Amino acid sequence: MAERRVFTLSQVAQHKSNKDCWLVINGRVLDVTKFLEEHPGGEEVILEVAGKDATKEFDVIGHSKAAQNMVLKYQVGVLQGATVQEVKDVVDKESDTKEMSAFVIKESARSKSLVFYEFFVPLLVAALYFGYRCLTY
Numbered sequence: 001m002a003e004r005r006v007f008t009l010s011q012v013a014q015h016k017s018n019k020d021c022w023l024v025i026n027g028r029v030l031d032v033t034k035f036l037e038e039h040p041g042g043e044e045v046i047l048e049v050a051g052k053d054a055t056k057e058f059d060v061i062g063h064s065k066a067a068q069n070m071v072l073k074y075q076v077g078v079l080q081g082a083t084v085q086e087v088k089d090v091v092d093k094e095s096d097t098k099e100m101s102a103f104v105i106k107e108s109a110r111s112k113s114l115v116f117y118e119f120f121v122p123l124l125v126a127a128l129y130f131g132y133r134c135l136t137y
């Protein structure tokens with residue numbers, strides 16, 4: 001369930017080191033301390049906006065849908081003064097587990113269709129070829 005604790009920007013600003021790093025994205029307050037080392041874009045870029053509202057920086061990069069869903073995993077609350085729409089959006093979101101499992105299901109559906117094309121289609125072509133050879137000799 002999404003966190004509903006409300007923080008001010010000055011409270012967020014107290015967490016700006018690599019040992020304790022918070023930031024705000026779209027009205028969501030995130031504790032990304034554990035994510036710093038894992039961030040594909042490197043920890044430096046995140047530390048530059050640590051303790052601040054990083055919505056613009058996050059959007060400018062054009063982060064993928066997967067990255068946008070990942071944001072929910074690090075949410076510890078919402079920013080005071082975030083618009084009702086933003087807060088509602090946070091509360092209405094399904095849990096991260098559901099978001100992540102939906103992603104995994106999508107991935108596995110994609111790989112099943114890949115197995116079909118990569119394995120069964122060549123098999124079918126080979127079978128047709130041998131059938132043709134058997135009939136013509």
Ligand code: HEM
Nearest residue numbers: 032040041045046049054057058061062063064067070071
């Ligand atoms: C919790 C917050 C964040 C998450 C979960 C996150 C996640 C990711 C992910 C998954 C990628 C790989 C590419 C993609 O899937 O889009 C990525 C790349 C990147 N991110 Fe983030 N990111 C976060 C915050 C930020 C912030 C605040 C900045 C900038 C200040 C930033 C800058 C970048 C950059 C520069 C890249 C590399 C893009 C590239 O190589 O083309 N990220 N991030």
